Amino acid sequence: xxxxxxxxxxxxxxxxxxxxxxxxxxxxxxxxxxxxxxxxxxxxxxxxxxxxxxxxxxxxxxxxxxxxxxxxxxxxxxxxxxxxxxxxxxxxxxxxxxxxxxxxxxxxxxxxxx
Amino acid sequence: xxxxxxxxxxxxxxxxxxxxxxxxxxxxxxxxxxxxxxxxxxxxxxxxxxxxxxxxxxxxxxxxxxxxxxxxxxxxxxxxxxxxxxxxxxxxxxxxxxxxxxxxxxxxxxxxxx
Numbered sequence: 001x002x003x004x005x006x007x008x009x010x011x012x013x014x015x016x017x018x019x020x021x022x023x024x025x026x027x028x029x030x031x032x033x034x035x036x037x038x039x040x041x042x043x044x045x046x047x048x049x050x051x052x053x054x055x056x057x058x059x060x061x062x063x064x065x066x067x068x069x070x071x072x073x074x075x076x077x078x079x080x081x082x083x084x085x086x087x088x089x090x091x092x093x094x095x096x097x098x099x100x101x102x103x104x105x106x107x108x109x110x111x112x113x114x
Numbered sequence: 115x116x117x118x119x120x121x122x123x124x125x126x127x128x129x130x131x132x133x134x135x136x137x138x139x140x141x142x143x144x145x146x147x148x149x150x151x152x153x154x155x156x157x158x159x160x161x162x163x164x165x166x167x168x169x170x171x172x173x174x175x176x177x178x179x180x181x182x183x184x185x186x187x188x189x190x191x192x193x194x195x196x197x198x199x200x201x202x203x204x205x206x207x208x209x210x211x212x213x214x215x216x217x218x219x220x221x222x223x224x225x226x227x228x
Binding site for chain 2: 004
């Protein structure tokens with residue numbers, strides 16, 4: 001069975017500082033990986049996705065993520081955060097064949113301080 | 115461009131009452147999903163519908179029923195609400211089966227069972 005771990009429940013960073021949110025997955029083959037962002041009172045918005053090919057993927061709002069098979073990780077990064085990036089971030093993994101199940105991590109809440 | 119629309123946005127019920135949560139998408143997507151989101155647990159799949167006329171159980175289906183009314187609409191019914199069903203419910207859709215396609219989410223229904 002696939003699973004996702006987001007080890008950081010809450011992260012606080014200063015505006016303008018760099019950001020890295022951690023995501024580790026468990027799956028027997030190459031997974032499909034996603035990062036979603038949820039602003040308060042809103043649904044989830046897709047930031048980026050990885051299916052195959054280049055292991056560094058670019059997303060919206062200046063985010064990027066790197067797939068590292070050896071570490072079973074798909075960490076989300078941003079060079080310089082803005083106050084509007086404060087939100088909850090979810091990593092998700094899907095199987096790469098005939099499987100509807102998309103498994104979400106428990107989320108990381110990001111707080112930005114001035 | 116509405117995307118995925120959920121109604122109502124908020125609801126308070128008494129234990130034992132019934133209720134139907136509505137979801138509609140205007141993206142001509144084939145697959146639709148219902149999730150619940152609870153603190154510290156991420157999103158868990160309740161039911162999904164791969165296409166019009168089909169529904170399948172997800173991870174936590176007990177206490178719920180669903181109806182895929184047509185291609186656009188997918189409703190979630192609580193026949194006899196219980197306090198354990200207090201949660202935020204999200205509907206999602208995607209173009210078709212296949213975990214390599216992102217899901218698009220509604221803004222959620224916040225449901226409290228007293």
